[in-house]
Amino acid sequence: MIAGVSATIEVSRQQWQDGYRRFQALAAGSVALAGCAGAATPSPAASAAASVAASVAASAAASAASSAPSASPSAACPIAPCDQPIVIGVSQALTGDKADPGTAIEQGYEVWAKEVNDAGGLLGRQVVIKSYDNQSLADTAVSQMERLATVDKVDLMFGPFSSVLTGPTSAVAAKYKYAYIEGAGGSPSVFSRNFTNIFFVQPATADHQADPFVQYILSLPADQRPKSAAYPQQDDPFVSATEDGAQATLEAAGIKTVYKQVYPPTQTDFSAIAAAVKASGAEIVLGGTIGNDSISQVQAYASINYQPTAVYMTSGPSTVGPFKQALGSKVNGIFTGDGWVQTSKAPGNDKFVAEFHALFPKVTDIGTESAEGYSVGQVLQAAVLGTQSIDNAKIIDWLHANKVQTVQGLIGWDPIGRPNGSFLLEQYQNDKLLVVGPANDPNKNGDPVYPKPNW
Amino acid sequence: MNAHLLIQAVVLGLLAGGVYALMASGLTLIFGVMRVVNVAHAAMILTAAYVSWVLFTTFGLDPIASILVVMPAFFVGGALGQRFVLRHLGDRDMTLTVLVSFGIAIILEGLQGSIWSSNFQAINTSYAQSSFAIGDVYVPLVRLIAAGAALVVLGGLFLLLTRSNLGRAIRATTQDPRTAALVGVNVEQVTMIAFAIGVSVAAAGGPLLGVLFSFYPATQWLWIGKLLAIVVLGGMGSLRGTFVAAMILGLAEQIAAVYLPLDWAPLVFLMVLFGVLIVRPQGLFGSVARESL
Numbered sequence: 001m002i003a004g005v006s007a008t009i010e011v012s013r014q015q016w017q018d019g020y021r022r023f024q025a026l027a028a029g030s031v032a033l034a035g036c037a038g039a040a041t042p043s044p045a046a047s048a049a050a051s052v053a054a055s056v057a058a059s060a061a062a063s064a065a066s067s068a069p070s071a072s073p074s075a076a077c078p079i080a081p082c083d084q085p086i087v088i089g090v091s092q093a094l095t096g097d098k099a100d101p102g103t104a105i106e107q108g109y110e111v112w113a114k115e116v117n118d119a120g121g122l123l124g125r126q127v128v129i130k131s132y133d134n135q136s137l138a139d140t141a142v143s144q145m146e147r148l149a150t151v152d153k154v155d156l157m158f159g160p161f162s163s164v165l166t167g168p169t170s171a172v173a174a175k176y177k178y179a180y181i182e183g184a185g186g187s188p189s190v191f192s193r194n195f196t197n198i199f200f201v202q203p204a205t206a207d208h209q210a211d212p213f214v215q216y217i218l219s220l221p222a223d224q225r226p227k228s229a230a231y232p233q234q235d236d237p238f239v240s241a242t243e244d245g246a247q248a249t250l251e252a253a254g255i256k257t258v259y260k261q262v263y264p265p266t267q268t269d270f271s272a273i274a275a276a277v278k279a280s281g282a283e284i285v286l287g288g289t290i291g292n293d294s295i296s297q298v299q300a301y302a303s304i305n306y307q308p309t310a311v312y313m314t315s316g317p318s319t320v321g322p323f324k325q326a327l328g329s330k331v332n333g334i335f336t337g338d339g340w341v342q343t344s345k346a347p348g349n350d351k352f353v354a355e356f357h358a359l360f361p362k363v364t365d366i367g368t369e370s371a372e373g374y375s376v377g378q379v380l381q382a383a384v385l386g387t388q389s390i391d392n393a394k395i396i397d398w399l400h401a402n403k404v405q406t407v408q409g410l411i412g413w414d415p416i417g418r419p420n421g422s423f424l425l426e427q428y429q430n431d432k433l434l435v436v437g438p439a440n441d442p443n444k445n446g447d448p449v450y451p452k453p454n455w
Numbered sequence: 456m457n458a459h460l461l462i463q464a465v466v467l468g469l470l471a472g473g474v475y476a477l478m479a480s481g482l483t484l485i486f487g488v489m490r491v492v493n494v495a496h497a498a499m500i501l502t503a504a505y506v507s508w509v510l511f512t513t514f515g516l517d518p519i520a521s522i523l524v525v526m527p528a529f530f531v532g533g534a535l536g537q538r539f540v541l542r543h544l545g546d547r548d549m550t551l552t553v554l555v556s557f558g559i560a561i562i563l564e565g566l567q568g569s570i571w572s573s574n575f576q577a578i579n580t581s582y583a584q585s586s587f588a589i590g591d592v593y594v595p596l597v598r599l600i601a602a603g604a605a606l607v608v609l610g611g612l613f614l615l616l617t618r619s620n621l622g623r624a625i626r627a628t629t630q631d632p633r634t635a636a637l638v639g640v641n642v643e644q645v646t647m648i649a650f651a652i653g654v655s656v657a658a659a660g661g662p663l664l665g666v667l668f669s670f671y672p673a674t675q676w677l678w679i680g681k682l683l684a685i686v687v688l689g690g691m692g693s694l695r696g697t698f699v700a701a702m703i704l705g706l707a708e709q710i711a712a713v714y715l716p717l718d719w720a721p722l723v724f725l726m727v728l729f730g731v732l733i734v735r736p737q738g739l740f741g742s743v744a745r746e747s748l
Contacts, residue, residue, distance in 0.1 A: 235718070263717040266677050268668050271467045271595065272712035272720075279460045292575035295669040299577065302584030303595035304463075325512075326577035326669055330584065455584060 077124025078388050085126040086390055088113075088380070089154030091144035091169060093161045094133040101369045102161040105184055106131060108373020109158060111356050116377070122384050130154055138168045145172035155390050158376050161369060163187035163206070163237055170198050179395040180417075181379050183372030187237045191416050197392075198417035199399050201375045202339045203408055205418050206238045207245035209337045210286065212425035212437045213312045214249045216448055217284065224450070226283035226309055230259035232273050232297065233288020233314075242314045242337075243288040258282045267293065274300035284310040291316050295326045302330055302455035309451035310335065318426065320433050321365060331428040333452030338424050340371040340408045341435060345442045348378070349407040375406035459591045464709040466592055472705025473602030474667060476698045477609055478660035478678070479685040484612075485653035487629040487692030488646055491541065494556040496657055497678035498563035503529060503661020504670055505571055508578050518578045518662035519604055525658040526608075533654030537647045560675060567672040578665040601663040608659045612652070613694065625649045629692060688728045690741020699739055703727060 074082070090109065093102030113127045121127060130152060134141035141160060148154045149172065157173055159166045159182020166185025173180035174195045181199045186206040190198065204211070217226065229250055233243045240262070251257060259280040263273065274297070277285065285308045287297050294316025301308070310333075317323050317336040324331050342353060342365070352374050356366050363370075380395075382404040387394040403412035411419050425437030427448055434446035482496045493499075503525045510516040510524065544551045577583075585596040616622035624645045627635035636642045664670060664678075685704055689696025704724050711723040731739060 261717045264721070266721070267717065268674070268677055268681075269471060269708060269712075271471070271598070272464050272709040273717065275460060275463045275467065275593075276713050279457070279463075292669040292671060292674075295575060295577055299584055299669070303586050303597065304593040305586055305588070322575050326575065326579055328579045 074124070079123050079125065079390055082124055085128040086122055086156065087128050087130050087152070087154045088156045088158055089145075089148030089152060090129060090131045090158045091134045091141040091148065091160055091165075092131050093136040093141075093165060094131070095135050098136040098161050098165070101184070101367065102136065104367035104369035105161045105373035105376075107356070107360055107363070108183070108370035108375070109377060111352065111359055111370070112374045112377025112381075114359060115351075115355055116381065122381060123388065123390070129158070134160065134165065136165070138165055141165045141169050142172055145169045149173075149176040149178065156380060156392065156395075157181075158373075158380070159183065159185055163190050166190050170195055173197060177392055179380075179383070179392045179399065181376050181399075183376040184369060187241045189237060191418055194416050196400070196415060196417070197396050199379060199413050200417050200419055201379050201406065201408070201411060202372060203411065203419060203421035203423050204339075206241035209242040209314060209423050210246035210312060211249075212337065212423060213286075213335050214246050216425060216437055216450075217250070217255070217310065218253050220450065226255060228256045228258040228280070228282050228284075230277045230280055230282030230285045230308075231257065231288065232259065232261055232263065232270075232277060232285070234267070234290050234293055235262050235264055236288070236290055239288035239290060239314050243286060246286055246312075255284075262288075263293075265290070268296070270296045270300035271303065273297075274304050274306055277301070278304055278306040282308060284308050285312070287311065287313040289313045289316045291319070295323065298327055298330055298334070298455070305455075307452075307454050311452060312336065317428065318368070318433065324428075324431060329431060330455050331431065333428060333449060335425060335427045335436075335448075336433075338368060338426055340368050341424065341426070341443060342366055343443070344371075344407060344409075346407050346409050347405055352407050371407050375408050375411070378406045379404045379411070460713055461710070463592050464713045465706065466594060467598070468706035468709035469702060470595070470598040470602040470705070471667075471709065472702035473605040473609075474598075474660065474663050475681070475685060475705055476701035477605035477663065478657065479682045479689075479697045479701055480609060480612060480694055481653035481656035481660075482682050483686045483689065483692055483694060483697045484625075484656065485650055486686065487694075488625060488649040488653075489541070489552075491552045491556065491650075492683070493653070494553060494679060495560040495563060496556075497675040497682060498560040498567075499529065499654055499657045500660045500664055500678065501567060501670060501672065501675050502563055503658035504578075504665035505567055505576075505661075507662035507665050508571075508576055511578050511580070518580060518666050519600060521662050522604060522608070522659045525661060526655040529658035530651045530655035533651035534647050536654070537650040541650065542643070542647070560679070564672040564675060571672075575669045575671045576665075577669040578662070580666060583666060597666055601667055604663060605660070608656060609694075609698065612656060615652075616694065621645070621648065625652075684724065684728055688731055688738055690738030692742075693738070693740035696738055696740030 092106050093099060094106065109129050113129050116122055116127050130148065132144040134144055148157065157178045157180055159180055160169060161184045163185045166182050167190045170180050170190065174197050178197060179199065180197050181201060183201045186200055186202055188205065188207055231243050231247055233239050247257060259277050259282055261273065287294060289297060294313045312335040314337065317331065317334050318338045352371065353366060356370060383395040383398045384390055386398045386402060399413060400415065403410050409421055411421055413419055422438050424435050424441060424443060426433050427436045427446070429446055429449055435441065435443045436446045436448040437444065478500055482493055485491055485493045506525055507518045507521040510521045511518055541552055544555055582596050586593045587596065616626060624635065624640045627640055628642055628645050628649070632642050681704065685700045686697055688703065689700035707724040707727060708720050711720040715723070
């Protein structure tokens with residue numbers, strides 16, 4: 001019951017797209033609530049999770065039957081046993097409070113696996129993604145990782161959604177010497193143990209998300225540059241990494257911190273926060289937001305006529321539909337950061353978008369997490385082809401020595417797996433979310449507007 | 456911190472308190488009459504918020520005006536629900552109704568997610584972020600309107616309970632159903648109507664919540680915690696107590712948010728709640744119930 005209900009309580013990140021699947025999670029909670037079948041009956045959500053893995057396996061098996069590689073090594077299949085698929089293990093947050101982004105990243109894995117299998121597999125062998133649902137619980141994820149390594153003896157591993165699960169599971173991957181390629185664990189805590197088997201597949205780590213915005217602010221002429229900043233932020237490791245990173249740079253450049261408060265995820269009323277931010281005299285606001293708090297902050301600022309010259313929000317504005325619907329033209333001027341846009345000009349992005357829509361026709365707006373999942377597959381694929389091997393030690397060495405082209409751009413890593421690229425800077429202008437930075441980014445389709453138009 | 460900020464926080468707190476009072480009043484009414492802790496109360500408020508959001512985005516109907524649509528609709532739904540579900544359960548075991556209302560809350564949340572997705576929404580009216588200034592203090596127009604609408608509905612409810620035969624019957628049933636029945640009150644019918652009124656008052660809170668705050672299905676759990684705390688502080692079943700407690704919550708949240716670390720804001724209200732319960736376990740305006748064992 002607790003797991004089912006917790007799925008309803010927590011505020012997950014902004015890409016809550018699939019209402020039906022959430023309903024399944026809730027139905028699982030109801031089953032547990034009834035108290036009669038919680039343990040004995042497999043929950044619908046768990047069944048759905050199992051079917052995710054099964055569907056990939058089925059498509060892999062079908063493709064395997066059609067291409068029918070032989071069991072012994074050859075030029076087309078250098079790694080035996082050629083009649084067996086390459087199994088990639090994942091402990092994924094398919095239910096629980098991270099169910100929506102967890103499912104989105106899993107969909108990215110599926111798109112990649114289908115693409116690879118349709119093209120004849122990896123090194124001539126089909127790819128199967130073996131996923132367990134960790135219910136967004138770190139302890140469950142860790143034990144599932146142990147199982148994947150010791151019982152299932154999977155060939156390779158991918159990471160789950162979010163830093164909270166990636167951190168603990170990375171220790172298991174390190175223990176069994178797997179390359180741990182992951183698309184959603186970017187908070188500094190993930191890299192704090194200096195493991196050399198982690199490869200975080202986003203342009204940069206969370207503490208650098210706001211860098212393009214900070215650099216833009218610092219590039220303003222001295223007479224226009226703001227002198228003070230406010231940091232109202234939600235209690236969340238991703239948010240605090242981003243906010244702390246930006247605050248340190250801005251303070252070093254002489255932009256004073258006049259307001260910094262951390263609010264709980266349960267905060268519903270932002271009017272007093274807005275009043276305090278306004279009273280602090282902050283010229284710019286860096287809102288550490290996750291989802292609906294981004295809307296609430298804007299509403300509260302506007303309702304007391306607080307007019308900062310720039311507003312940056314960590315997460316929320318990039319969920320374009322609901323954000324615009326809730327705020328109308330008040331979105332204009334708001335900055336945010338993201339690692340990927342659906343219209344990205346990165347090589348292969350059009351193909352990914354088309355394949356995603358073909359496989360998941362009901363999902364209209366592709367979540368960034370799906371692109372992250374697909375990129376994880378691209379990175380593994382490059383390393384396997386580069387080494388002509390599925391030996392994890394070779395893959396780790398190869399990834400430390402090479403950069404990989406993904407739909408999120410060209411990504412390379414430092415010795416502990418932190419990527420060295422840059423996030424995109426986005427801003428709403430004329431009710432559209434444009435890419436306005438970094439200056440040399442090929443996806444840039446607008447210039448930043450400063451100061452922000454009044455709400 | 457300056458005095459102007461304190462005045463601003465007090466204004467915001469009183470306005471928020473008015474809306475909290477409306478949202479919690481149905482909960483206390485239902486408890487008073489039926490002894491049912493309606494855990495689905497916030498889910499019902501959110502359902503009304505979604506209906507109001509649909510009416511606004513599809514037909515352009517102002518959310519305040521949509522109160523006139525959702526209240527009668529939810530009154531009928533509440534009456535039917537009480538007549539065909541809760542009444543039968545209540546006859547067997549009153550505690551079962553708590554479990555059932557919890558189930559209803561989960562079902563409503565699932566339906567909301569299925570129909571409207573679990574993304575956040577807000578009702579963005581033309582006046583949603585307008586405000587006017589009195590000196591240095593800004594009064595958000597939408598909060599003033601919402602608090603005004605809440606007071607109108609609450610005033611109507613108060614008049615109904617104190618000045619009409621139905622209200623007297625409801626109050627009599629609240630105090631003692633058996634004695635009420637002895638003096639000729641049709642307790643079953645009065646209970647059904649009181650539950651329906653409670654649900655329709657909850658529905659009136661929906662559009663106001665939608666205008667003031669962004670929402671998605673799971674936010675019901677944040678709200679039900681807040682509303683239950685208000686009802687307990689005020690004294691379960693007491694409309695007057697609910698109003699006072701809602702104002703205390705509104706003020707505590709806003710003033711604490713200005714002067715204390717934000718994590719403390721909910722804590723301040725809970726400390727008031729615990730303090731009151733230690734001195735007065737029945738809440739500010741609650742009465743001590745004596746039940747036969």
